[in-house]
Amino acid sequence: MIDFRTARRLSRPEVFGEPGGVLSRMLSLSRMLSLSQRLSCVALTVGLILLVAPPVAAQDGPVDTVAIDRYVTAYLNRNGIPGAAVAVVSREGVVHVAGYGRGSDGADVTGDTAFPVASVSKSFTAVAMLRLVEQGTVRLDDPVVTYLPEFAMADPRARQITVRNLLDQTSGLDDRRAPAGPAESLRRRVSQLAGADLLFAPGERFRYDNLNSEVAARLVEVVSGRPFASFMAEEVFGPLGMRASTTVDTAARFPRSGHVRVFGTAVPAPAPAAFVNGSQGVVTTAADMGRWLGAHLNEGVGPDGGRVLSAESIRVAHTPTARSPEYVMGWIADDPGELSHSGGNPTFMAEQTLLLRDGYGIAVMVDVGMTATAADADAIVDGLVTILGGGRAAAGVPVSLVTDVVFGVLTIVVIALGALGVRRARRWAAARRRMGTAAVRLLPYLVPGAVSVSLPVLATALYTRRTGWDALAYGVPTVLMWLGVSTVVALAVVTVRVRALVASRPVPVSSSQARDATVVGSGSHAE
Template sequence: MNKLFRLILIFMSVLIVIIFNINGSANQLDLDDRIDRFITTQMKTHHIPGLAVAITHNNQVLHIKGYSTANNDRPVTAQTQFLIASLSKSFTAIAVMQLVEAGQINLDSLVQTYLPEFTLADPTFAQRPLGGIAAKITIRHLLNQVSGLSDVGFSELQVSQAKTISERVTSLNRASPVALPGAQFNYFNPNYEVLARVVEVVSQQPFSAYLQTHIFTPLQMSRTLNATTSADAFQGATNMVQGHLMAFGLPFAYPEMSGYLSGSSGIVSTAEDMANYLIFQTNSGQFKETKLLSESSVALMHTPPKTIGSSYGMGWVKGSENGEPVIEHSGVLSTFSTYVGLLPKEKYGISLLCNIYASPLIPMAFPQIKTGLIQLLKDGQPAAGGFSITLWGIAIALLMFIGVMLAIRSLLYLPQWKQAIRRTPLWRVWLGIGCTFLPGFFLLVLPWLLALVWDRFFGYVLLFRSMPDLMLWLSVCAVLGVVNGIARLILLARSNGSEYST
């Protein structure tokens, strides 16, 4: 009887395990299916040509897949390589923290302790205190993006592009600080490019070699590499996706912009490799049996400094989603857009790699995709709707058509204008002529205006890449406006001033 009872108990236990496994598999299949449907819909709505997703939970991969639309030459897979842009900063932070744990770097030591050649246009900000000057830049300042440097004081896009990490550090001798170190947050790519050089000098290894040996290989990121320039990235990658721009809501393939990347934006990776990276981040610095960093170091990277009102940690931004904390970072290059997000309470990780960059997608598409995936992971339903990128394209096309038609109408109206101004006060005539030059003036100062508003400098090349439709509209209106204004000035000069009303 006891033997029969034990057999029944074993049978019931096995049956329960099988049922739970079936239910778990069904739930996983259901989650995969819902993610597939959601991503496919979002790509179609926002005309995203290629996207690779990795989602992890604890030390498991929940979902990993590449998605393509019909206009992609090659299908995107989990093994397709993308430039991950500013997500690279968190890798640089890991390298620094590994050397901190090894006792080779002190976070509060001056940068010049490791790089004596590091100088700025105002050298007192970089040098050791002399004559009571307390201002100094430390390793921690660089990691937290509070060095006092910014695009306003040094636009990396306006200087000749460096080809090595040491050249990048040397080029900063023209950088003018905009604040005292530690006083305010300024997102500045060269902060992390200087850190890459620190890693090189301290470890006595090239930065790319250090990342490969101490991060990529232990995390089994076999298709991940670091490139010094964008040209190096495409040369070193064996399965790089084609990047895209967007005009009037329609994507089109275009080469990536050339430039220096290492330390801030130079890593090439895949969804498959990024899944391992997410597991490392959500498991306190451990991947499988390998411990790359201590739990306290990972927590420090995820934590903004308390001394100022900044949400930036060390290669990570502390945010929230529906009241829940999210540790995240986005990245953009001229033809790539990326995102990583960690849900620390549930230990979920999300990585999104896209082969397109367009300004309208930043507020319209990517936040919606991120929020939708988080809602799916929490058994919710992603919000429907949202402003379609197609409507955006139509709106910009209509604006351009109206603007051009009005400008042409104004040119055709010149004979009538010449007669009308005879009865118009001269100050109003000059005011009207001045208004015709406004689009041209706005176009001329646009990069500096954006720098004042966002503390980031975007040159004309990058502006035309990020929003070619808007820049084309503005350029056409500016040219027609200048032609109109010059024509009116000529007509005014040829006329007798005494004929005009005052």
């Protein structure tokens, strides 16, 4: 009997920037937030706990594919997800490949429907680099500038970054220190780093950043003399028979729109403009992901006998180093014998998992974007691991819906309190005899506006990655709604109260007006 670990460690770099358990990070983050934001964190934490099942023993006999279909369908229905595709493979071959629901184009999702897989792409870029290593044109521990002279930064330490540092995310690169301008090619993306500094010395520690894979992809282009997409097609996708897979430069070249979920409803939306190649640019299908995972389970050999890497290179791709014990070449080392990586952009999500000890691989792609409170692809993977272990998977609590409801209620509360503050403005002004005290009491009402204006800066600091208004609008729409309404309501309350304060104060009388009033009063008395 195989012991499957279904209480899987929830480390999602796509959501939080670095591996570190989601539950602990949410709890520590909540200490930095307001009461209303803490309520949302609590709701998310409870939902994540409910999604984790106890360990179970593996079933005897074939995998119950009917249970897989039943579970995935139930999860999509309960969580408001329009469509998804799933691949489950073993060392012996394909166990199950299927599509569920419909895409934003109205077409049925199948195992051959194309999905952008976001940061799952990083493991593909690592394999492309290892192909060059096997060909003898690149060495992992050589400095990047050995092969990519155009890689220049303001920080002289950048010359010490090795190829391995890029693949293991230990380079010190930080996209917050690079220009935010648009890029249309890997060459342009690397050139944008010319004036940037490193966050830390190369090899000092792990930090997840898309720039690592983007620089690596450009290195592949320069060394091979081929565009990255061509190299991937000929050297990675081709040997594995992944004929429906490609990699693109920008999100504008994704094959179709995905969805943004608001209050449990999936709304079709195009992906916001972004450069994605090397780090997030792979577009593939569930059927092709089955071929990809099968090669990782079988020492680099695909289902049709094509070899993408040697057994030794596969071992290197799966073995963490002392500098980066939790991350290795596009994979998170969840546990001995288990590797995974999530991928999420504002309109699609994906997850891949290798259960190396048990000989299974799982890929899940969903037609709705990842948010700060939803990671559906990896939640579905958790359920599939339970089924592979012979257990019964439940659809789980729709955490994103819970969070949306919390912020929806908070928005209604803000509107109600604002209306009450406006109605009682005169009473409030009458109780404030000193203008200075009244001004101090009004200052907290400016906080929502200040937070709203500075939200991209705050999100960038917390997320450890540059975050713009477009990412916030796609990722946390109900939070933006709450902040926007809070700002408008607060300004309305301040405006009405200031007017009430002015109206409640006596009008100053000049000395001439006082003399005139005295004369008039005296004349009337004489008469």
